[in-house]
Each structure stands twice: as structure tokens, then as C-alpha cells.
Amino acid sequence: MPRTPITLVLNGTERSLFVESGENLLDALRRGIGDLSPKYGCAQGTCGTCSVQVDGRLQLACITLAETLSGRSITTAGGLAEGNELHPLQRSFMENFAAQCGYCTPGMLMAAKSLLDRNPHPRRQEVVEAISGNLCRCTGYEPIIDAILKAAEVMRRRTR
Amino acid sequence: MITVDTYSSLDEAASGMDSHSCFMGGGTLIMRDLNYGRQAFRRLVRCTDPQLRTIRNERGRIVIGAAATMSDVIENRDLEFLAPVAAAVGGPAIRNMATVGGNLFAPAPFGDFATALLALDARIRMSSGQETGMAALLSSRQDSRSIVTAIDIAPPPRGRFRFHKVSRVKPKGVSVLSICAVLPMNGGRLSGVRVAFNGMGSTPLRAPAAEAALEGKPLDRNGIGPALEVVLQDLQPVDDELATAWYRRTVAPVYLRRLLLERSRAW
Numbered sequence: 001m002p003r004t005p006i007t008l009v010l011n012g013t014e015r016s017l018f019v020e021s022g023e024n025l026l027d028a029l030r031r032g033i034g035d036l037s038p039k040y041g042c043a044q045g046t047c048g049t050c051s052v053q054v055d056g057r058l059q060l061a062c063i064t065l066a067e068t069l070s071g072r073s074i075t076t077a078g079g080l081a082e083g084n085e086l087h088p089l090q091r092s093f094m095e096n097f098a099a100q101c102g103y104c105t106p107g108m109l110m111a112a113k114s115l116l117d118r119n120p121h122p123r124r125q126e127v128v129e130a131i132s133g134n135l136c137r138c139t140g141y142e143p144i145i146d147a148i149l150k151a152a153e154v155m156r157r158r159t160r
Numbered sequence: 161m162i163t164v165d166t167y168s169s170l171d172e173a174a175s176g177m178d179s180h181s182c183f184m185g186g187g188t189l190i191m192r193d194l195n196y197g198r199q200a201f202r203r204l205v206r207c208t209d210p211q212l213r214t215i216r217n218e219r220g221r222i223v224i225g226a227a228a229t230m231s232d233v234i235e236n237r238d239l240e241f242l243a244p245v246a247a248a249v250g251g252p253a254i255r256n257m258a259t260v261g262g263n264l265f266a267p268a269p270f271g272d273f274a275t276a277l278l279a280l281d282a283r284i285r286m287s288s289g290q291e292t293g294m295a296a297l298l299s300s301r302q303d304s305r306s307i308v309t310a311i312d313i314a315p316p317p318r319g320r321f322r323f324h325k326v327s328r329v330k331p332k333g334v335s336v337l338s339i340c341a342v343l344p345m346n347g348g349r350l351s352g353v354r355v356a357f358n359g360m361g362s363t364p365l366r367a368p369a370a371e372a373a374l375e376g377k378p379l380d381r382n383g384i385g386p387a388l389e390v391v392l393q394d395l396q397p398v399d400d401e402l403a404t405a406w407y408r409r410t411v412a413p414v415y416l417r418r419l420l421l422e423r424s425r426a427w
Contacts, residue, residue, distance in 0.1 A: 002161075002163065004164075021161070021162050021163055021164050022162035022164060022194050022204070024191060024194070024195060043192070043195040043196070044192040044195065044196070045188050045191070045192060045250070045253075045254060048251065048253065051253055057231075057256045058252050058253040058256055059253050059256055059257055060188075060253045060254065060257065062191070062195065063187055063188050063191035063192060063195070063257070064187065064191070064257070065164065065184070065187055065191060065204075067164055068166070068206065111251075111252065111253070114252065115252075128331060129252070129331065130252060131251075132251045132252070132331045132332040133250055133251015133252055133253050133254055133332060134251065
């Protein structure tokens with residue numbers, strides 16, 4: 001199997017690795033680099049639990065061709081916290097019981113971050129739309145939506 | 161074993177296509193096949209030419225680069241009428257990846273955007289330099305070795321484009337069926353109507369009998385009646401995991417009636 005060397009920036013740190021021809025970004029992150037925060041779900045772009053940001057835009061790692069990403073910047077849920085300080089979204093998910101089994105949580109966090117990056121004042125329906133590509137089979141979604149709206153409030157207070 | 165060949169120019173990419181190759185747009189469907197080892201190709205051909213992603217206005221017509229994503233469409237002011245169609249494709253992550261060109265090759269139940277392009281009578285520009293219509297492309301897309309470079313459309317008259325997607329999962333799910341209609345009016349009567357369905361055959365299909373029945377009629381309950389009676393003539397729904405052909409035949413006229421009469425769905 002031909003392998004291609006790529007260098008990308010993962011959560012602010014430059015990383016170099018070999019990827020196999022046709023390999024997806026999710027495998028490259030989990031097996032190649034060891035970032036286990038994006039989860040393996042459907043491998044067909046349906047469940048959203050592998051959601052990451054590529055150059056600041058939300059993408060699904062399982063259907064992103066890894067060898068196309070040389071020089072690109074990848075952000076995963078594993079890169080949200082700053083040291084021991086959780087990201088407001090992570091803290092809000094904890095405080096508002098937005099995770100039960102937790103398998104969807106990394107993807108939900110990245111979908112929510114992508115929303116709040118461009119829209120700090122989302123309406124409830126905009127949150128629903130933002131996470132519409134992410135499946136959760138535990139919570140019924142309402143606690144997740146509440147958590148994202150409360151995190152947005154916290155983030156707005158911090159930037160005042 | 162798969163090889164991936166990436167070219168910086170369209171000419172090089174086009175010359176790199178052979179009978180074992182598949183051109184990759186956003187990869188949202190091709191990568192699924194790769195992940196599950198069910199791809200029918202040995203080579204993936206990509207092109208990074210930024211021209212392929214531009215959306216531009218050419219003398220009143222809008223030319224959408226084949227590599228423009230659904231998000232690009234949503235963010236483009238000239239394409240406001242197509243934004244609801246692009247927004248119906250997947251969730252936000254998929255829309256950042258899925259391309260307009262890729263949607264032309266998406267098998268049912270995907271292909272809602274291609275259905276809109278069929279209703280809009282889009283012209284498809286190919287790497288061979290030729291231009292083709294949507295119906296011709298859809299009927300030969302499995303055998304195409306030429307690369308789609310851009311889609312050329314005339315914007316519909318303001319407020320005369322309508323789209324509705326029927327899905328079981330809310331807010332996002334694949335189409336049981338979707339309908340697009342361009343409904344120009346002349347002197348209070350329909351003139352130059354085009355109606356296209358997705359999910360009612362193996363590719364998006366026009367409904368010429370319904371179009372003919374709408375021609376010259378007012379857009380009201382009485383005017384659309386004959387079209388609802390003949391709309392199924394041109395549709396070929398099949399049973400699949402989303403719905404039976406019977407269900408699709410039963411609801412298609414209902415959704416067409418709603419689409420035609422509900423003004424809130426017009427762009």
C-alpha cells in the first residue's frame with residue numbers, strides 16, 4: 001500500500017505522519033497520531049461523532065481524505081481545553097447533563113464550536129440546525145441544545 | 161488498492177481520467193465507498209484548481225464552479241433562490257464538503273441539488289469543452305469520463321422558484337422525494353413551467369405532462385388540478401428502504417399541490 005507523508009497542524013501543534021492511499025482523516029488522527037477524541041461511528045458521514053474543524057470549518061473526519069490535508073489546520077475536541085481549563089462548551093455540557101454515554105459529545109462540541117465561532121448569539125433554532133448532522137441516542141437533544149445556549153451566554157460575558 | 165492522483169490544473173486532471181478512474185469532488189459519497197471497500201474504481205483523480213470553486217455572474221447568467229460547496233452556494237447572494245436547496249443537503253459539516261458537481265453524480269436518494277438544476281434547465285460545462293443539458297448528463301453519468309467543470313444557470317424570475325423536500329427524519333434526513341419547480345408567470349398565467357422530482361426514479365426526473373397541463377393556467381386550485389392528475393405519468397418510483405413506490409405515487413401529487421399553492425415556499 002503506497003504511503004504519503006503529510007504535515008498538518010493539529011490543535012496548534014505541527015504533526016507529520018504517513019497516511020495510506022485512500023485513508024480517511026479519522027483513521028489518521030486516531031491511529032496515526034493518537035488523538036482519540038474524534039470517535040468512530042458510522043464511517044459514512046451520517047452520525048457526526050467524528051466532526052472536526054479543518055481550517056476552521058466543520059468537516060467529518062471519516063469522509064475526509066487524509067492525504068489532501070498537508071498544510072491544513074485541524075481542530076478536534078481534544079484541543080478545546082486550554083491546559084486544565086475546559087472550554088466553556090465542555091463545562092456547559094458537564095453542568096447541564098448534555099452527555100450520557102458521551103459517544104456523540106466530541107462531535108457535538110465541534111459542531112457547537114463551529115456555530116459559536118461565527119454566531120455568538122444563536123437562537124435556539126440555529127442551534128438545532130447546527131447540530132442537525134450529529135446523532136445522539138441518549139439525551140433527546142434538549143440538554144445539548146440548552147448547554148450550547150448557556151455556553152454561548154458564558155462566552156459572550158467573557159468577551160464583554 | 162487505490163491510488164490518488166492530485167492535479168493542479170483541470171487539463172491534467174482530465175487527461176488523467178481513464179476507465180478505472182473516478183473524479184472526486186467533495187468526497188462525501190466516494191469516501192463512504194472507500195471506507196467500506198465497495199468502490200468500483202482503482203484510481204481517484206482530484207483537481208485543486210481554485211477556478212473550479214468560483215461562482216460568478218456572466219452577463220446575467222450564474223456560473224457555479226463544480227467544486228463549489230453547498231455552503232458556498234448558501235453564502236452567495238446571487239444564489240439566494242438556491243440556498244434552501246443547498247441547506248437541505250445533509251448537516252453543516254456535509255454542506256462544507258459536498259460539491260455542486262458531485263451532487264450531479266449522487267445516486268438516489270441523494271441528488272436534491274441536481275433536481276433543482278434540472279428544473280432550472282442548467283447547462284453543464286465539461287472538461288472536453290462541450291456543454292450538455294442536465295437530462296443528457298443524468299442519463300449518461302455512470303459512463304462519463306469527462307469532468308464537469310461548471311454549471312451555468314439563468315436565475316429564475318424573482319419569487320418563481322419553489323422547492324420542497326420530504327423526509328422522515330427531522331430536521332435532517334434523506335429525501336423520500338423532493339420537488340423543484342420554476343413557475344414563470346405571464347399576464348397572470350403560467351408560462352414556461354419546469355417541474356422536476358427526486359426520489360421518483362433512478363435519477364432526478366422532469367414531469368413534462370404536468371408541465372404541459374400547467375402551461376397557460378392560473379396558479380390556483382382550479383388551474384393546477386389537471387397537472388395533479390397527470391403528474392405520475394412521467395415518474396418511475398421504486399420500493400426502497402425509505403418508502404414504497406405505492407407511497408411515493410400516493411403522496412407525490414399531494415406534495416406537488418402544496419408546493420404550487422403555498423406561497424411561503426417561493427424564492
